[in-house]
Amino acid sequence: MKNKLLFILSALGALIGVVAAIFYAQQRPPLPPVFQPAANPYKNGIYANGIIESYQDNGANINLYPEVAGTVIRIPVREGQEVGRGADLLVIEDSVQRALAAQQQAQVQAAEAQLAQLKAQPRKETLEVARAQAEASSASLKTVQDQLDKLQRSYALNARSVSQDAMDNAANAVRVARGNLDVARRQLELTRAGAWVYDIRNQERQVDALRKAAAASTALLGKYVVHAPVDGVVMSVNTAVGAYVSSQGTYGTYTQANTPVIVMGSAPGTLAVRVYVDEILLQRLPSAKSGQAMQGRMFVRGTNTSIPLEFVRTQPYVTPKIQLSDQRTERVDVRVLPLLFRFSPPQNVTVYPGQLVDVYLGGTS
Template sequence: MVRQAILPVLAVVGFAAAVWAVNKQSAPIVSVPAATNPAMNPFGRAVSGAGVVEPTSESIAVSPAIGGIIVDVFAVWGQNVKAGQPLYQIDARPINAQIAQAKAEIAIRQASVAQAKASLDRLQAGNREEDKRIAAARVDVARTQVEEANDQWARLKPLLESRVSTEDEASRRRFALKQAEANKVLAQAELAKTEAGGWALDVGVQEAAVRAAEAELTAAKAKLLALEVDLDRLTVRAPVDGTVLRVNARKGQYVPAGGVSASTDGAVVLGDIEHLHVRVDIDETDVARFDKTAKAVAFSRGATRIALPLEFVRIEPYVIPKRQLTGASNERVDTRVLQVIYRIDKGDRPLFVGQQMDVFIESGR
């Protein structure tokens, strides 16, 4: 009996819970007002586009020409710098070691040049008088040795005929005479060479050796100069006057040699923000209605009631894929855009590089 009484009660409770849940889900949705109203088109007909504030110089990513470890950072966010002012320093120890080696190489090459020139001077000047006297004395010694060998051979002949001397002794005396005569010829030739001085062919060869040594010295000096240039480049400097927009460099961080990279990827990012530009993306479907001479205004996000006048600067005549996104629900990302640059007069209003703008350009079509 108890069970039969509980079952209807549970059914009633479940039905009531279901009705309550359905009513709660169908409650009216409360709309939340937008934080700021969107910018309104001030013209009758207009071409609209998303713009981004940038320096007049555009953002300059200052990366090193030679990669290495950062040992010091001089740049500070918001700092005004002059062209040539140091921004950060790359470790110079490897280059300094190469410079020391290059200087030692130059010293070796200078010694080689000096030695080659001394040899050339000696050949061009000929032999000294002392060398000539020494060569003449050697000829006299050789002549004396020949006379002595002839005398000994003349004395040996009668002894050989009377069989007092042996054939071995006779052979030794003949060979001694021939050697003395050969030494005399050699000494006379050395004397003639000494008296003749340097041979023209030898002088030409030595002149070529001097030129080769000088060329090697020049190459070593050029190598040192290149290393000194690299040493100076390890102190990365501001390429233009401007303001430090970003500092991505940290002490102890390895920074690779810079190439063409995104404007915000450099170790330090600079820009001339004394005057500002707005880079506007115009959808390719609106390009036909765009008129560069027409009036244009920009509204910063959060200040949609203040229209900032724009002055046309240039068109970058290359339609590119759209990269700047506004976050609008109806925004297309599968399109291409024409980028137009305007100068903006911010007056006393706070505008910063990278800030998004809503831009409207009057159109008659």
């Protein structure tokens, strides 16, 4: 009985082993790929790396840096928001500059008031005082002249009635009174003439200089708000309220380098692709002399989507190849030539500026 049980178990194990061998020996068909790898659509096409950008008539994405340094107190926009030219994008704390602008404006007003005072001369009250002083000097002269005349008449009647000392004192008093009258009259003429023309010109120059200084201070005050230079979209805000920014931008924690505080792109619609072609492939690119048109097709990574590209221009300057995101500083020996294409995104595909894509260039020789 025991041997019979062992035989049955052995037979059952052998059967299980045969079934398992048959089962695992079968080759299952591989799963279909999620997307097809990019294939060269051109007979003599060449491959290149590309990066999506917002389309600009000239240049690339707009990197914005504040012209002054300070602490950010307000960011009235958000990433992805469409803004018009001149819209406020970032506000920097400006209390010191605002106080300085107000002080210089007050200095302008004081200088203008002083200039108006000079031009308003002579003052009526001052002129009346000068006229009264002249009249008083004239009256003093008449008094001492009358006294001298009396002494001279007395001396003519009796020489012993008046001493020579009295005559001399009276004559000197007349001369002093005449001098005082002459000074009073000249002072009256000076007061009547008003401010000296050179004083007015000097004050006008002072007012002009202070106005320009106040205008410069006010203009600098306006730099504490970063405005949108064009109509477009805010693609990236790299700072926050309370952070310190300067003309060098803001410090990036991840990149460990200064980055622009805000990156703007053109309005939604047409996008651009900046393609970098290795220098060893430049001779295969079509030229104007060959009469061939540059063709390009972009493949969106992770999808089966390919989009035809329209050639815009060549940036005729070969540069060292770096990472397309421009976030690292090391360079390599390979140099590349940038080409710019543009395209209109299909409705069923979502792409973003900064996205890396595969590009094949056609029309090559």
